[in-house]
Amino acid sequence: xxxxxxxxxxxxxxxxxxxxxxxxxxxxxxxxxxxxxxxxxxxxxxxxxxxxxxxxxxxxxxxxxxxxxxxxxxxxxxxxxxxxxxxxxxxxxxxxxxxxxxxxxxxxxxxxxxxxxxxxxxxxxxxxxxxxxxxxxxxxxxxxxxxxxxxxxxxxxxxxxxxxxxxxxxxxxxxxxxxxxxxxxxxxxxxxxxxxxxxxxxxxxxxxxxxxxxxxxxxxxxxxxxxxxxxxxxxxxxxxxxxxxxxxxxxxxxxxxxxxxxxxxxxxxxxxxxxxxxxxxxxxxxxxxxxxxxxxxxxxxxxxxxxxxxxxxxxxxxxxxxxxxxxxxxxxxxxxxxxxxxxxxxxxxxxxxxxxxxxxxxxxxxxxxxxxxxxxxxxxxxxxxxxxxxxxxxxxxxxxxxxxxxxxxxxxxxxxxxxxxxxx
Numbered sequence: 260x261x262x263x264x265x266x267x268x269x270x271x272x273x274x275x276x277x278x279x280x281x282x283x284x285x286x287x288x289x290x291x292x293x294x295x296x297x298x299x300x301x302x303x304x305x306x307x308x309x310x311x312x313x314x315x316x317x318x319x320x321x322x323x324x325x326x327x328x329x330x331x332x333x334x335x336x337x338x339x340x341x342x343x344x345x346x347x348x349x350x351x352x353x354x355x356x357x358x359x360x361x362x363x364x365x366x367x368x369x370x371x372x373x374x375x376x377x378x379x380x381x382x383x384x385x386x387x388x389x390x391x392x393x394x395x396x397x398x399x400x401x402x403x404x405x406x407x408x409x410x411x412x413x414x415x416x417x418x419x420x421x422x423x424x425x426x427x428x429x430x431x432x433x434x435x436x437x438x439x440x441x442x443x444x445x446x447x448x449x450x451x452x453x454x455x456x457x458x459x460x461x462x463x464x465x466x467x468x469x470x471x472x473x474x475x476x477x478x479x480x481x482x483x484x485x486x487x488x489x490x491x492x493x494x495x496x497x498x499x500x501x502x503x504x505x506x507x508x509x510x511x512x513x514x515x516x517x518x519x520x521x522x523x524x525x526x527x528x529x530x531x532x533x534x535x536x537x538x539x540x541x542x543x544x545x546x547x548x549x550x551x552x553x554x555x556x557x558x559x560x561x562x563x564x565x566x567x568x569x570x571x572x573x574x575x576x577x578x579x580x581x582x583x584x585x586x587x588x589x590x591x592x593x594x595x596x597x598x599x600x601x602x603x604x605x606x607x608x609x610x611x612x613x614x615x616x617x618x619x620x621x622x623x624x625x626x627x628x629x630x631x632x633x634x635x636x637x638x639x640x641x642x643x644x645x646x647x648x649x650x651x652x653x654x655x656x657x658x659x660x661x662x663x664x665x666x667x668x669x670x671x672x673x674x675x676x677x678x679x680x681x682x683x
Contacts, residue, residue, distance in 0.1 A: 265537070266330045267307075269315065270300045276319050289314045297463075301577050302542070332540040334500065336390035336513040340370040340635075344391045344402045346382060352522030353395040356529040360392065360517065363533060372635060376402065379416075381599045383409040386514055387505055393516045395525060397430070397443055403499075403516040404442040410501055410514065410547075412581050413441050424468035427549055427576055428460035428497075430520070433478055456520050458495050460551060464578025474551060474573060476520045489558040492565065496524030496554055498532055500539045501547035503580055511544065519554065527554035527570035535572070542577075549576040600639060601627050611646040612657060612664060619661045626665050630672055642671045 273280070286296040291311055298304045299315075316323055341364060343357065361371050374389075376382045382405045385391060397404040408415040413425040418439045423429050426441060433456075434445045456478045462470040476495040479487075496519035505512045517532065519525040531552050532539065539548050551574040556565040605623060609615055615623070631639065 266328050266542075267299055267302050267304065268326055268328060270302075272319050272321060272326065273300070276321075285318075288318060298575070301464075330540075330542075332537045333542065334536055334540050335364070335367050335369055337511050338390050339368060340372065341390045341392045341513070341515070342385065343371060343373045344376065344382065344385055344393050344406075345373075345395070345400045346376050346378070346402045346405075353399055353525060356517065356522070356525050357392075357394045359529050359533065360394065363536075364392070373640075376599075379405045382406065384599055386410070387503075387512070389505075390513045391515065393514070394518070394529075396518050396520060396522075397440075398437050401440075403518050404440060406514050406516060407499065408441055410503060410580050415441055417441055418444065425581075427464070427467055427578070428458055428551075431457040431459060432520075436478070456495070458497070458520075458551060460549075460574055461576060464547075464549075464576040467578075472574060474553065476524070478520075484558075485563055486561060488560040489556070489565070492523075492556045492558065494524040494527070494554040494556060495520050496526075496528030496531070496552040496570070498528050498539060498550045498552070499547065500541060500549075501580060502541045502544055504544070513541075519552075523556045523565045523567055524552065524554050526567055527552045530567075530570065531572060538572075538575075543579070545580050547576075547578055547580055549578075550574070597627070597632060600631075603643065604631070607643045607646055608664070615661075622661055622665070626668070630669055634672065638672070642668065645671050 273285070277285070282296060282300075283293060286293045289296065289311060295304070295311075312323065312326065316326060319326070343361070364371060371392075374385055376385060379401075382402050386406045386409050391402075391406065393400060393403040393406060395403065405415050407413075407426060411425050411427070413422050418441060422441055423444070428442075429444050430442060431444050436456075437443045437445075439445050456476040458474045458476070459471050460474065461467040462472050474495060475493065477489075477493045479489075479492075496517075499514075499516040499518075501514045503512050503514070504510065517525060517528045519528055531550065538550065541548065550572050552570055553573045554570040555568045557568055558565045601624065604627065605615060605620075608623075631642070634642075
């Protein structure tokens with residue numbers, strides 16, 4: 260089955276037929292608001308009213324077949340492989356949503372592999388080198404916030420207003436919920452409603468720092484949340500999909516971040532992708548789409564289990580990533596990513612065998628470049644996991660030549676290349 264999406268050609272037709280018409284006058288003639296007209300012009304509208312389409316055809320003197328066309332839905336990565344990225348263990352609910360998304364990707368012949376990164380630099384390197392899927396709130400998985408900062412050229416740990424204005428949104432949360440970062444802000448404690456979280460998002464992708472829209476979600480301290488009945492709780496979710504170039508040769512990469520303030524927001528975001536996949540098609544190189552979802556939930560007393568009651572998209576941005584994020588230098592891409600891999604390999608060798616000697620480090624670097632550099636994440640991870648533990652190696656074998664130990668790594672490499680590691 261094809262995945263195709265509707266494209267409204269209003270912007271190009273209006274420019275060709277009525278180039279001097281002011282948008283406010285066009286909106287007034289059509290009987291719609293300026294905001295709705297701008298959504299139509301940016302092809303961001305999720306629904307179309309019949310009467311508006313009829314008026315548009317009459318206003319522009321075109322047929323409906325001229326105004327709307329079906330185009331391929333460019334949502335899935337060209338590489339046909341996506342890496343699930345995390346920097347810490349997520350919640351059970353996040354894993355449930357991840358399973359739903361993995362099923363969606365696999366139905367469209369996209370392979371899935373997993374990568375756990377130790378810090379912001381490792382995460383940024385993975386984003387630049389691979390197609391990545393990130394699931395979960397920044398509270399459970401900081402990889403999403405780091406990925407967004409990487410793509411918008413913002414410092415993850417810099418909470419200054421100047422740095423934050425590079426980003427399409429910021430999350431306002433209580434101080435005890437999360438430390439301050441570029442994406443997570445802790446407003447003053449004396450604000451009027453301390454029992455709410457807020458998402459402050461740019462009104463337009465054309466100028467992220469110009470105007471902002473605030474969308475609220477409820478926040479409950481743990482003791483209050485568990486003891487009270489909630490009949491109309493509000494949460495927020497968001498879906499972020501971006502296209503960017505991994506190197507100077509123009510290889511296209513995709514980054515997907517599906518999240519919420521809590522897991523109920525992540526669930527709503529996942530369902531929006533399942534039902535509105537075509538809305539997240541990328542229509543140009545370097546483009547991104549960001550949708551905010553309002554979720555409503557209920558919860559019985561003396562329970563932590565929430566039930567998703569309703570959800571809908573309340574705000575959508577379509578824009579272009581900063582030019583510097585679209586083209587990543589080859590050296591920045593390759594060296595950071597593969598140096599991080601080699602450090603993991605060395606640490607695993609020393610944990611499973613013996614401390615490496617100074618003269619053996621160049622041998623390991625040569626071996627990695629020659630034998631392991633092109634391996635997938637699954638094969639490389641399989642090698643690390645398959646190395647024996649220190650206690651299982653006899654003392655006399657710990658003094659064997661390093662070249663002999665490298666042969667064991669080569670054998671494991673051949674095993675992974677044969678598809679014997681799970682996930683290949």
